Amino acid sequence: xxxxxxxxxxxxxxxxxxxxxxxxxxxxxxxxxxxxxxxxxxxxxxxxxxxxxxxxxxxxxxxxxxxxxxxxxxxxxxxxxxxxxxxxxxxxxxxxxxxxxxxxxxxxxxxxxxxxxxxxxxxxxxxxxxxxxxxxxxxxxxxxxxxxxxxxxxxxxxxxxxxxxxxxxxxxxxxxxxxxxxxxxxxxxxxxxxxxxxxxxxxxxxxxxxxxxxxxxxxxxxxxxxxxxxxxxxxxxxxxxxxxxxxxxxxxxxxxxxxxxxxxxxxxxxxxxxxxxxxxxxxxxxxxxxxxxxxxxxxxxxxxxxxxxxxxxxxxxxxxxxxxxxxxxxxxxxxxxxxxxxxxxxxxxxxxxxxxxxxxxxxxxxxxxxxxxxxxxxxxxxxxxxxxxxxxxxxxxxxxxxxxxxxxxxxxxxxxxxxxxxxxxxxxxxxxxxxxxxxxxxxxxxxxxxxxxxxxxxxxxxxxxxxxxxxxxxxxxxxxxxxxxxxxxxxxxxxxxxxxxxxx
Amino acid sequence: xxxxxxxxxxxxxxxxxxxxxxxxxxxxxxxxxxxxxxxxxxxxxxxxxxxxxxxxxxxxxxxxxxxxxxxxxxxxxxxxxxxxxxxxxxxxxxxxxxxxxxxxxxxxxxxxxxxxxxxxxxxxxxxxxxxxxxxxxxxxxxxxxxxxxxxxxxxxx
Numbered sequence: 001x002x003x004x005x006x007x008x009x010x011x012x013x014x015x016x017x018x019x020x021x022x023x024x025x026x027x028x029x030x031x032x033x034x035x036x037x038x039x040x041x042x043x044x045x046x047x048x049x050x051x052x053x054x055x056x057x058x059x060x061x062x063x064x065x066x067x068x069x070x071x072x073x074x075x076x077x078x079x080x081x082x083x084x085x086x087x088x089x090x091x092x093x094x095x096x097x098x099x100x101x102x103x104x105x106x107x108x109x110x111x112x113x114x115x116x117x118x119x120x121x122x123x124x125x126x127x128x129x130x131x132x133x134x135x136x137x138x139x140x141x142x143x144x145x146x147x148x149x150x151x152x153x154x155x156x157x158x159x160x161x162x163x164x165x166x167x168x169x170x171x172x173x174x175x176x177x178x179x180x181x182x183x184x185x186x187x188x189x190x191x192x193x194x195x196x197x198x199x200x201x202x203x204x205x206x207x208x209x210x211x212x213x214x215x216x217x218x219x220x221x222x223x224x225x226x227x228x229x230x231x232x233x234x235x236x237x238x239x240x241x242x243x244x245x246x247x248x249x250x251x252x253x254x255x256x257x258x259x260x261x262x263x264x265x266x267x268x269x270x271x272x273x274x275x276x277x278x279x280x281x282x283x284x285x286x287x288x289x290x291x292x293x294x295x296x297x298x299x300x301x302x303x304x305x306x307x308x309x310x311x312x313x314x315x316x317x318x319x320x321x322x323x324x325x326x327x328x329x330x331x332x333x334x335x336x337x338x339x340x341x342x343x344x345x346x347x348x349x350x351x352x353x354x355x356x357x358x359x360x361x362x363x364x365x366x367x368x369x370x371x372x373x374x375x376x377x378x379x380x381x382x383x384x385x386x387x388x389x390x391x392x393x394x395x396x397x398x399x400x401x402x403x404x405x406x407x408x409x410x411x412x413x414x415x416x417x418x419x420x421x422x423x424x425x426x427x428x429x430x431x432x433x434x435x436x437x438x439x440x441x442x443x444x445x446x447x448x449x450x451x452x453x454x455x456x457x458x459x460x461x462x463x464x465x466x467x468x469x470x471x472x473x474x475x476x477x478x479x480x481x482x483x484x485x486x487x488x489x490x491x492x493x494x495x496x497x498x499x500x501x502x503x504x
Numbered sequence: 505x506x507x508x509x510x511x512x513x514x515x516x517x518x519x520x521x522x523x524x525x526x527x528x529x530x531x532x533x534x535x536x537x538x539x540x541x542x543x544x545x546x547x548x549x550x551x552x553x554x555x556x557x558x559x560x561x562x563x564x565x566x567x568x569x570x571x572x573x574x575x576x577x578x579x580x581x582x583x584x585x586x587x588x589x590x591x592x593x594x595x596x597x598x599x600x601x602x603x604x605x606x607x608x609x610x611x612x613x614x615x616x617x618x619x620x621x622x623x624x625x626x627x628x629x630x631x632x633x634x635x636x637x638x639x640x641x642x643x644x645x646x647x648x649x650x651x652x653x654x655x656x657x658x659x660x661x
């Protein structure tokens with residue numbers, strides 16, 4: 001088969017000693033980054049991007065994607081042992097993971113989470129391998145209006161399904177797009193939004209934004225909560241592994257359900273966190289032992305974890321096929337692609353097959369390496385968090401500053417990082433969602449270009465965005481999803497009105 | 505929380521207006537090159553203005569609800585947050601003069617001693633070792649230069 005042949009070629013790329021080494025390094029760094037508060041997959045990748053300048057693109061993408069897999073694994077360790085989610089999608093696992101750890105079954109909970117991650121990742125990898133080429137082939141037919149409507153769908157999904165406050169998400173998204181357009185407009189050559197200053201001419205770099213919003217902002221929050229790292233100690237033994245494998249056989253349906261929910265939710269933007277909650281909800285609803293959930297039921301660990309990793313993996317699918325990332329981390333990797341001089345999108349499959357298939361194959365190798373590393377060293381990674389916070393915190397800030405500076409070698413970027421940190425802190429507290437803002441900052445240029453090109457194609461008519469057969473359904477879907485909060489609001493009002501009428 | 509919500513929305517409204525006005529200068533209509541440079545950002549600015557006005561109105565109307573009385577930052581948390589933010593900003597200021605590594609070393613030392621109250625041995629060894637290791641990893645191995653600061657040129661080495 002064609003796909004298997006490509007995969008085989010990719011595996012050969014991914015398993016060269018250098019790439020394998022890079023992959024292992026990425027996973028170990030990823031787990032550390034996932035465990036530490038204030039650092040996550042997204043800003044871990046952002047900080048590493050300058051380092052990748054010295055690597056060939058394939059090795060670079062393997063490093064970043066491995067870091068991503070590692071961070072997915074690492075987030076669970078903090079959740080289970082410390083009752084603190086290292087990552088947003090690791091919140092759902094706390095419900096049962098932490099009680100398990102408190103009962104002395106921490107090893108089992110960790111093990112269950114790792115194996116569930118593995119299964120979720122496996123589903124994601126299968127999807128990526130067999131589905132990505134198809135999507136890429138299909139999206140070759142996309143012109144500017146179609147690409148733009150995919151973006152509309154993406155952002156309306158974030159507005160409609162994402163945050164608690166759709167309007168705040170909308171404002172944050174617009175802010176992201178506005179920030180993306182600061183600097184020189186490449187079409188007209190005009191300076192935009194610089195207000196006569198020189199430092200605004202270079203625009204805002206999204207990597208700096210990631211480091212500030214997700215790094216410093218998170219640290220401020222952690223400090224505010226006066227975090228004390230009092231974790232449960234856990235050891236991983238072979239007995240735990242055996243027991244978990246037995247439990248997995250018993251609850252295999254739950255695991256598979258979690259993985260499928262994850263994969264399904266994952267290739268929509270912002271999907272990993274809702275996917276993990278959904279999977280947890282489904283597992284609980286479908287279980288005969290509902291009262292055990294929340295008290296340390298192993299299925300309550302298996303389902304959200306499989307979903308989280310499945311979603312994380314499949315978030316790469318729209319990134320490599322359409323050039324539209326499904327998660328903040330995927331957005332950073334996408335930004336990396338652009339910096340390495342690669343044009344993300346379907347043409348990659350034709351122009352750089354070794355790159356694309358190397359990346360896809362590395363999701364497979366990353367799964368096995370990741371599982372082996374976490375099973376062997378989970379307690380060691382947890383020990384990182386036991387280091388005193390007053391030592392960890394300044395080191396994290398220092399590393400963030402290095403990352404922010406190294407992107408463009410500009411001192412102003414370090415200041416931007418601090419400002420973005422404050423913005424991130426305020427936005428997090430006031431429930432403005434940051435993922436759409438970041439995505440807007442990354443995709444800003446592309447969105448504007450495709451928008452302008454489409455309008456030039458149609459000589460100013462907006463109808464071009466409603467052109468069948470591809471753009472029209474995408475736009476309709478985008479409109480429905482984007483207005484979903486309003487639809488439910490109206491529905492609730494009508495229902496309430498009826499109830500009130502029935503009462504009186 | 506309500507106050508912070510209002511202030512943030514007002515700032516966002518201001519940013520939206522600022523962007524919007526510059527768009528008008530750039531031209532929001534149709535030009536030689538198709539949609540002019542201000543066209544797309546103008547849509548975004550409009551989104552920001554409309555959205556933040558709605559947030560403002562909602563926040564103002566929410567007066568008296570119990571949830572909105574929760575402070576933005578709990579009183580006892582203001583200190584630790586400032587203790588975290590001010591040294592970080594100070595490090596950046598210092599970096600302009602001494603370069604990142606020296607600034608970071610001082611920052612690490614001050615934070616570990618002042619906040620963490622760790623022993624001088626830990627403080628000194630870590631705050632010297634970490635910038636030194638980073639120097640070799642980034643400047644020497646990966647050839648990524650870090651800010652050197654103006655003092656270096658001033659002292660002439």
